[in-house]
Amino acid sequence: MKVNPELEIIESLAKTILVAARTAPKGKGIDDIVTSLLDSRDLDELANRMEELSDIKGIKFLLRDAKNIRDADAVILIGLKSSGAAGLDCGACGFETCRGMLETRKVKKEFTGPHCMIKYLDLGVAVGCAASKAKDLCIDNRIMYSAGAAACYFDMVDADVAMALPLSVKGKNIFFDRPSTK
Template structure:
């Protein structure tokens, strides 16, 4: 039996996406509590994510959403990570600025540990992708669209997406700061 390079590359991406979720799960968590959700989407769900990113970009007049949606179109799948609202019950913490977990819960302030844990977990995940030579990029825009689509449970308050691709040149870097149809500079990291 023969396997084409494209078929083998797709299998590699699927395997690495699963390994990324595993790496995120085993990453260190504050107080040893896992408050993270992870999903892998492709096909129609990936297309819906890109469409939602375009919708957000048009509604907010933020062209980086449109540029990032094009990146999602070029991706085989997207790994999504979200932080659930949880409180650790730590006395005298105040990392969230609400005094303690009781104050945070009462005021609706998000737990700083949940946010930090998500960042550490995503760092572990992208290191797996990088070690296997799978092109990737952490995208705030994909996370916002995933939240808007309700892909995460209701407990998730913060999400990010990591699209994956195998190609001659990574679609996620050396990309224009604006979408091809726009001359408005993209705010944020790529703004000059």
């Protein structure tokens, strides 16, 4: 008899979730999405980096989220490594033209930007598709800015912007009903 065998499949299911992110629709058909699946050593490193970023920025919820990362069964990172702009001159990035945005010196904080708004939308759709697939597979998850920000800030992922999707297969969703931070 195997006890709790559902934990044996989390890596395989995480890869299925990454397929949903990869195949999500992309603006103009250009795929600038990068994905990563963290192993157990990476989870500790990411949680440590989140705690470090909390000290640097004075953002307390990073500490709460770091505990969630440590308690997760797996963590997926989905990021954007922008290759340019959609060429629409739509102004959503805050510039009159795509050329103006592309010629602007990029700012590097947690994330690097500015980038084309269409690229940011692509990231949002990919992350949403991944979260939806995780739910379809009955895997508890939560989209986390905090873990993605730390991964980018400390160059754990080759992306300009990233979000994390921690995954958990436990009797209760560990990502909700968490203590609040102030």
